Amino acid sequence: MKKKEYLERLEELHIELNSLARWLAGTGRRMVVLFEGRDTAGKGGTINAITERLNPRQVHIVALGKPSERERTEWYFKRYVAHLPAAGEVVLFDRSWYNRAGVEHVMGFCTKGEYERFLEQAPAFERMLVDDGILVLKYWLAVDQRHQEERFAERAGDPL
Template identity: 55%
Template sequence: MNSEELVRRIHRELADSYDEEMELEIEDRDIDPDTGAVSDLRTDDEKEYRRRYFRELFRLQGELVKLQDWVVQTGHKVVILFEGRDAAGKGGVIKRITQRLNPRVCRVAALPAPNDRERTQWYFQRYVSHLPAAGEIVLFDRSWYNRAGVERVMGFCSDDQYEEFFRSVPEFERMLTRAGIQVIKYWFSITDDEQHMRFLSRIHDPLKQWKLSPMDLESRRRWEEYTKAKEIMLERTHIPEAPWWVVQAVDKKKARLNCIHHLLNQMPYAEIEHAPIALPDRERHDDYSRRPVPDDIVVPEIY
């Protein structure tokens, strides 16, 4: 990739990140993140690709709503793990899955690094409290597989702890499935060049620079060590009760659609019929009059 194409990719990445948040409200226009100016940088093919993406995303999100209703109706319990390298797109697909769903039914667990007390607990203990009850879906944005990845590569666990993890995790996940919790595990796979480009786009995006921690930058340097750790993890923890599924994630939009489509096919959900919704007439009482809101507590209308 030459420097001109790299700059174009970074610019397109920045524009896409804003477009995704505003969805179709800006139609086929590009918004400069610094000035807010409208420009037209996409080719006709890119515009059509984007339109097809949103049409299919909205259709799949409609199916996710049906899945949610089925989960609640049947009392199903689901855990979905999202793993992958930094900037692989895990957060993006989680956002699209949860975007239209009830946060009381479908919630995200994104645990920080363990504190001093948690480091003395049974390794899986801090994850257990986040597991679903009946009628709930829990999405883990990174999970107990931190031990097989970042902790192994960065030296945050001993060799004995690492080996104990591999002895324990298949039994832990089998325990979950025996308890009626469905476990679905996704690994988001990107190339060396793609991660490089995404890191550069974050460096140049003031709204995303917070995503680049010193640990992320160190992971970039240790690409091959992470690759080896990932290969060992997939080999030793791919079990029939909770298999791994690899999402090809170089194209973020395709990865989101493919992952959501695959997820929908992991459960035998059906559309739940609901009684028609009718708004009741509002009651009015002659002895009530609305009080004016004091001007000094009204938020100024700047826009």
């Protein structure tokens, strides 16, 4: 897609997103959007493009780091519950509770028991969110190996 076409399409999408945000505010509905994917897949860039023209008092970005020692002793989903939206709000998670099934499990950051408990509890947790009226959207962003390596190389040369 050419840049001019991209910018035109992006403007149309921003108009739609603002319409959605007004609907959420007017109805008091809440929305959670999960962004998952491999490193360099574009999660942060996508979130920035989405939020660029939205009201920051209504739309919140959450990117949780590694759990603290205290958090490791608590119910896994507790750290996410603290960031759920209030009426009319949207929360965008740059990585989410699915980190437990992906990165944490693969890298050995959680036990087999914690991983299995997550697999049992995640559907029930999400059902609670939906039953409480929260709209839940989940996106997986992919990047192929070649592009991922190129992006890692770009990052290595970027001091910020």
